[in-house]
Amino acid sequence: DDRWKEAVDGHRGGIDLLLRWVGVEGLSHNRITAALWSRVQERMLAVEGELISRDGRLGGRVDLLLNEVDDNGQTVAWVVADLKTGRTPEGKLKPEVDRQLRFYRDLLLANNPDAPNVRAEGWYTLNRTTWRASNDAVLEDAYVAWEATQPTEVPLEPTPGPNSCGGFCDWKAWCGHWLRWRRDSGRLDEGDFRDAVVRVVRRPAGSSSVEVERLLPGEGPGDVVDGGGRCSMLFVGSALEKLEALMDEDAAAPFFVGSALAKGHQWRVGDWCDVLPWTPHAV
Ligand code: SF4
Structure with a gap:
């Protein structure tokens, strides 16, 4: 050829x-x-x-x-x-x-x-x-x-914007900036695939559907507080395994969900999503 x-x-x-x-x-x-x-x-x-x-x-x-x-x-x-x-x-x-x-x-x-x-x-x-x-x-x-290229203790300058925080960035679960930027720019609910920081409010035993509270940026960098409203999320495949591992660790801790499919009344969280502990370091 x-x-x-x-x-x-x-x-x-x-x-x-x-x-x-x-x-x-x-x-x-x-x-x-x-x-x-x-x-x-x-x-x-x-x-x-x-x-x-x-x-x-x-x-x-x-x-x-x-x-x-x-x-x-x-x-x-x-x-x-x-x-x-x-x-x-x-x-x-x-x-x-x-x-x-x-x-x-x-x-x-x-x-x-x-x-x-x-x-x-x-x-x-x-x-x-x-x-x-x-x-x-x-x-x-x-x-x-x-x-x-050498790692330091000093975080890089954040570059919030529609093409960085608003798009694909692998660091969101560790970054204290994007959630605030999303909230301040009115983009928390933009698009079919969404990122969120949530905590589980209710999970019927053994169920893959959970009710979560969506969290909003708090006072300090990376802090999160209740207030984003409740929604139902369906976890499937490896996302469900990750959710269970996180809940075994600390069932009340906030965690990051990346690229959940937010069409319809229930968000779908599957193999294509990030499900990670919320541990923002960048300040
Ligand atoms: S999420 Fe954080 S690390 Fe990623 S582009 Fe935005 S400011 Fe930078």
Whole structure:
């Protein structure tokens, strides 16, 4: 099918680029000899080479590290080549690809202070073109990004809004902001699939239908109070198991229900829903 043809063509494109690297252009692949391919391999310093910064913080995997030589076979440069099978650039490399290539180049240089000239290129197999990365150094930014990934005790700034708290966010059960934002923006009852913080008011023995009180934001961050009204919820599948586990722990504790189907008189809470203890930390 088309994807297979694309894959084969990409593979052939990579071979064409490597042949060009040793000065051979337009050779039919069935005429590649063992000696010619050895020449190609001799010029490869690393294939799928792992690159880790000396402090272990930054890392990546380089498709190819190639040795560029002069007429006497002396090394004049190392070339980091990243094989790209996607669309070829229009005029210049996309910023994220350019950044990735510069990152490999600068990491290689940082680990090998005695390296010859190093440049980085994107090798696009679709039309057999190579694109050189720009010169700007990138490691400083990479370390800033690394620092930003480190967990701290300080919660991130909340970003309440219709596309964050109002949409899919996996952190609602731990976040003290979204419920207040929903209430204040009048969106507690928006849509067929709803989130809520509830506590069980009544559950007939063994029943999967429970009556809950919907809770509203209280005074302090993450506090909840009664007042959102009562409704019936039907728990099925894994949601029922989660409800039972929560009630075994503390039958009166508030918990978070995410994406319950709120059509009709009874909300349905099933395998697609989150049923989690309400433990907001972000303040
Ligand atoms: S629910 Fe909390 S964590 Fe999620 S987007 Fe809203 S503020 Fe951010």
